Amino acid sequence: MTRTTSRNLKSIGLWICGILVLSLSAFFVFAPGIVENTRNKIAVKDLPEISGEAAKLHSKLQIADMHADTLMWNRSLLKSSSRGHVDLPRLEKGNVALQVFSSVSKSPVGQNYDSNSAGSDNITLLAIAQLQPPRTWFSLLERSRYHAWKLRDDAAKSNGTLRAITNVAELEQLFKDRASGRQVTGGLFSVEGLQNLEGNIENVDVLFNDGMRMAGFTHFFDNDVAGSKHGVEKAGLTEFGEAAIRRMEALGVVLDLAHSSDETFNDAMKIVTKPVVFSHGGVKATCAVNRNLSDEQIRAVAGTGGVVGIGYWDAAICTLDVDSVVDAMEHVIKVAGIEHVGLGSDFDGATTVSWDASQLAVITQELMNRGYSDTDIGAIMGGNTLRVLREVLPAN
Template sequence: MGINKTLQTTGFGGLPDVTEHSNIRRTLSRQNSISNSDSGGEIASIQKSKGFGSAMTGGVVVGSDIAGIALETKSPTSLATEAAATAGGSGKAKGKTTRKARNSSGAAHKTRRGSWMVALTLVSAICLLAIAATLAYQHFLMSPSRNSHAQRLRIVRRILREVPLVDGHNNFAWNVRKYAHSSLELVHLSHDLDHKSMWARPTWAQTDMERLKQGLVGVQRPYELKTILFIFFCFGFHCRSAYVPCEAQGLDAVQLALEQIDIVRRLSDMYARDTVLATSSQEIVATHRRGLLASLIGIEGGHTIGSSLGVLRSFYSLGARYLSLTHRCDVSWAGSSASPLEQGLSPFGKAIVREMNRLGMMIDLSHSSDATARDVLQVTRAPVIFSHSAARQLCNSTRNVPDDILRLVAENGGLIMLSFDPEDVACGRQARLQDVIEHIKYVRAIAGIQHIGLGAGYDGIEMPPMGLEDVSKYPELLAALLEDHNWSEEDVAMLAGRNFLRIMETVETVRDYWKRAAIQPIEQTEPQPKTQCTYMSS
């Protein structure tokens, strides 16, 4: 009955909303808290009353016993004598004695109460001084100084031992295909790839295992199927992107995407001592605790699914955990930011968003048109990401995000992962580390600290920023941010990876909620023209 009621909510034909789900959970949590609190109060009252009754009863019993003992030890003669002496006493003397005893008792009580108040005041003062001394010690002596670059780097290393470093975009897998023709025997990821000119262009070789470790990377996506496949290498975490060029649209795009996924999975097997192919936020955290790199697969370019929800589901089954809806070309159901047309989502595009919500697959809006981004943010029930974008207000790149959409992403609970590409952060000029920092600070000012992350785009950047030449340089960026007193250690931790993990967990929560609500996959199709390359049309 509860499920049927939930399915009557608006949007997606009555599909449940994660916001409503969160409210329900918070309400239940509050009710449980109130219930537990009331129960605890009742139990305490019962125990108190039981204790008070026992004490009273004990007093009566003990008093009766004492009286009994006194009566038994005294003879009848002595009892009669005492009674006569009492009867013959003066009533006035008796009254004076009683008043004197009462006055003496009251004075003693006041003295004792005054002593307790003094003692309590002293104890409180001592406690407050101890707390103040502890806080001062932690602040001035235990907390590392941030005055020098070396000290800030030590702080960054400590943060990244606790929080996986997540990079949302890396094109390593596409380079393996393009320059090594997918022959992994030519790839030596454990060495510096700059010295492997047999397959890699030196200017594009910015990723290898040693530099990933130097960069304290925890989650990265270094394999792109240009349709893009993201892997997160987790020392933190590295996102390997499966990228497929737009030129393959309508031809062999699906095949190329599958082959890129195959490269990612084989690389993970080859370096099983260092990496783990993760498929959930829990696996990322567990891998990080083991001191390994977590790889997460993502796909860049909606043309790789061939306008088929069945292919989308198959990619998810193979481990892909996000999809960039477009690349540098429109698809029939969504517009690209590189297109002169301002095309948004078609009905089939909305069906894809719905199916990704159901699967628990993150929606990536980098390369999407503004119209597509706004349409997605209106219909999605889960947070979205921009895997490698920056602020359009600072640099008018098509991949960058305008202020109004930055605010919409914050309302959605989503994430903007900052690109290092000079096209995005320096408008095509030679970029510097400071250019990246300016974009990070700007996006934070508009969207908030909880909605920013890192999406460098290494192995797809021909001229990386000075100071951020390869994947070993992430700590330099984070240490530079700590120079600003407005950036706390917690802020750096959120930027480095904590925000991404929160987004991924929320997407998984939507998936689990829809599964409990028995939301079924749909079989909607997008009409495709029949060509010589197709056996049958959709």
């Protein structure tokens, strides 16, 4: 081989390496956004016009939403985005006072509402593609801890406009400051499925110290805490699950029954001592999807003093319009009373909805159209959820 040929081959090799590096860089830069755009969509709908009266009322409400999965995606909460459904500018425009941000630590391949095994995981690939810290690639605990850090980090960078809420004192200060005219929004950290405990009860305290103040037992598969509505066995609470409940109640974590199997739901109701929530979903009476609540389950949640959060996507309400959201709300009211219904959007949860966080006044408008009083609308849009948080969260 001549020196010229050797230099040419070396140049070709460097060129090929350069192309590979650029290709990989482009993948890591653009792929996460492309994935999110295919998963979190807004359906093209003609939304109801918001009257001046409804806009005025909406601007005075203390709005709280119990579930959004925004922390899963590779974008800052602080920046306005064309992707997904939630960021701080949209929360501010929608007058949301408190948003619960959930950590999705695992999601099965081929996810469906009927039956999923725990043997596969989409979130590992997402974590790697988004260049999250390597510790999050193969640890569900570290994945949730990273999501908790993202919320705290964005709050620290927000110049006080976003606050991570961990206790009642912080919650009250949030509303005191909002009442004085300050533009400030609260974020509360939740986890979706306790598979992230990795079988160790001490990890309840680890996640609590990271900010966890709401926790769903399961997601789309059975875990070592409890059976899922969408799992294979769909069994109830394990001994480990019972221990986790007792520890979370002692610490001041709101228990979330969304995605829980019927057996898990029933087992939990036998031992809980504080209000629980069904953070996001619907009711079978208006949308007969298996993840939604029966009338008996609605009454059980209400019996603890808890709240049912109504979502805005097809599996929760079947038809993507505000009428269907309020129809589900009205059924909860009929079965359990006005004190036990709230918002549970499932924004950014790989869902298609008809509005984003900036457009929540459509719900206020529909509630007004149906004759609800300002007081009742305030309860539905956030007051009921805030009552539960005040009852369960640590004082300070």
